[in-house]
Amino acid sequence: MIVTIVGTGAMARAVATIALAGGHTVRIIGRSHARAEALAGELARAAPDGTVGASDAIAVEDADLVVLAVPYPAGVELAATYGTALTESVIVDISNPVDPTSLDDSLVPPGTSAAELIAAEAAPGAPVVKAFNTVFATTLLSGAVAGKPLDVLIAGDDADGKGAVADLAEAGGLRPLDVGPLRRARQLEALQLLHMAVQQPLGLTWSSAVKILP
Numbered sequence: 001m002i003v004t005i006v007g008t009g010a011m012a013r014a015v016a017t018i019a020l021a022g023g024h025t026v027r028i029i030g031r032s033h034a035r036a037e038a039l040a041g042e043l044a045r046a047a048p049d050g051t052v053g054a055s056d057a058i059a060v061e062d063a064d065l066v067v068l069a070v071p072y073p074a075g076v077e078l079a080a081t082y083g084t085a086l087t088e089s090v091i092v093d094i095s096n097p098v099d100p101t102s103l104d105d106s107l108v109p110p111g112t113s114a115a116e117l118i119a120a121e122a123a124p125g126a127p128v129v130k131a132f133n134t135v136f137a138t139t140l141l142s143g144a145v146a147g148k149p150l151d152v153l154i155a156g157d158d159a160d161g162k163g164a165v166a167d168l169a170e171a172g173g174l175r176p177l178d179v180g181p182l183r184r185a186r187q188l189e190a191l192q193l194l195h196m197a198v199q200q201p202l203g204l205t206w207s208s209a210v211k212i213l214p
Contacts, residue, residue: 008035062088
């Protein structure tokens, strides 16, 4: 698959690393093309057999997956800006709409989620999938915690879209879990808000993981 990642931060790097490990083609888009090129170069050096490069900010039309690795509400704005350019792509929202100053409050109105707000702005027919928001960048880079592969909890209304994201996760050595329709993004975002809030009190140093055991 062609996986276009919008963003140049830690999560963009981590998702790109997983995609390259699975043999996918990766394109990086950033507000700063120089930063996108720098990240693509670092990824290429880390995965010399992979295919990765920086793309223009509008080069999303032929991507199978477009991962919005940007903070809320930038993903909502990007969905509106890209419009019909994303009709043939699966939009993947990895954001957590959390107040960064307190890690104690959601920034979205009650009864919705960042993913649903993105879906409302996206062009008709463009499926939106929530995934990767319950993992931290540091653990995603390693792919495992305590010797167990990370769980990637996936929510969406489009079965094919969720399947494509599951394939991305599984090919990268992770365990995808389909948790239901897109409205389940509300619970995924709340779950990660709690996961973030307990990092300091429990001394977890952003190296923990949410794991569902049988």
